[in-house]
Amino acid sequence: MAPQASIICYYDVVSPYSYFAVTLLNRYRSQWKTVDIVLRPVFLPGILSGAKNQPPATVAAKLPYMVADLQRISTCAGIPYTFPSVFPVMSIPAMRLLVAIQKHESEDRYVQCVAKEAYWFNNQNISQKEVLIAAVTPVLGSEAKAEQYYEMTSDKDVKQELIDNTNQAIEAGAFGAPTFIVTTAGSDEPHMFFGSDRFETMASILNVPYPGLAPKNASKL
Numbered sequence: 001m002a003p004q005a006s007i008i009c010y011y012d013v014v015s016p017y018s019y020f021a022v023t024l025l026n027r028y029r030s031q032w033k034t035v036d037i038v039l040r041p042v043f044l045p046g047i048l049s050g051a052k053n054q055p056p057a058t059v060a061a062k063l064p065y066m067v068a069d070l071q072r073i074s075t076c077a078g079i080p081y082t083f084p085s086v087f088p089v090m091s092i093p094a095m096r097l098l099v100a101i102q103k104h105e106s107e108d109r110y111v112q113c114v115a116k117e118a119y120w121f122n123n124q125n126i127s128q129k130e131v132l133i134a135a136v137t138p139v140l141g142s143e144a145k146a147e148q149y150y151e152m153t154s155d156k157d158v159k160q161e162l163i164d165n166t167n168q169a170i171e172a173g174a175f176g177a178p179t180f181i182v183t184t185a186g187s188d189e190p191h192m193f194f195g196s197d198r199f200e201t202m203a204s205i206l207n208v209p210y211p212g213l214a215p216k217n218a219s220k221l
């Protein structure tokens with residue numbers, strides 16, 4: 001059977017643009033039913049160093065631009081956002097937890113718990129165990145289950161999967177996050193995209209409608 005159209009989204013919750021990308025992608029799912037959408041956790045510093053790139057916030061001219069740009073996206077897209085007091089946070093525990101949960105849960109809602117509810121909206125330090133457990137408990141339905149998944153963050157295979165995802169992204173050409181690998185229906189040829197601002201082009205090559213940035217009733221600048 002010919003392969004289905006797909007998007008693999010490599011993301012790290014330390015990256016504000018990954019947070020926007022994951023949020024937008026979740027909004028688009030219902031209109032992009034023909035596309036298999038997979039969220040894949042990575043460790044952004046590993047990608048930056050693998051690609052010999054630098055964290056953008058370390059470039060003096062980029063930082064104020066990013067701060068303004070992120071606020072504009074938040075306003076235009078209606079995505080709640082507050083720049084966290086701990087930035088950049090050590091995201092390895094969070095990303096390992098997301099790997100561990102993904103192995104067993106079919107839905108991706110827990111990603112938003114960590115990305116939005118904990119870090120990019122409620123300004124919590126997601127390098128801490130208690131914060132992570134509290135963040136995913138509502139979606140998992142029990143604190144015991146959240147604890148179990150947290151314990152798995154010490155497992156060799158969970159650690160290795162985060163490394164493998166990160167290396168896969170680098171091999172695919174990633175130099176930052178979010179990075180997307182898009183394949184169209186019936187084709188094996190991968191198209192790499194960088195950034196939460198690339199959805200319109202992705203929609204065009206996938207031949208699906210582009211729903212735009214703003215949800216209905218989003219406030220404007």
Ligand SMILES: N[C@@H](CCC(=O)N[C@@H](CS)C(=O)NCC(=O)O)C(=O)O
Nearest residue numbers: 015016017056175176177195196197
């Ligand atoms: N224009 C992109 C910017 C994405 C971006 O700057 N991502 C950061 C992490 S938050 C990154 O990896 N940057 C690497 C680079 O700019 O080379 C967007 O709107 O999403």
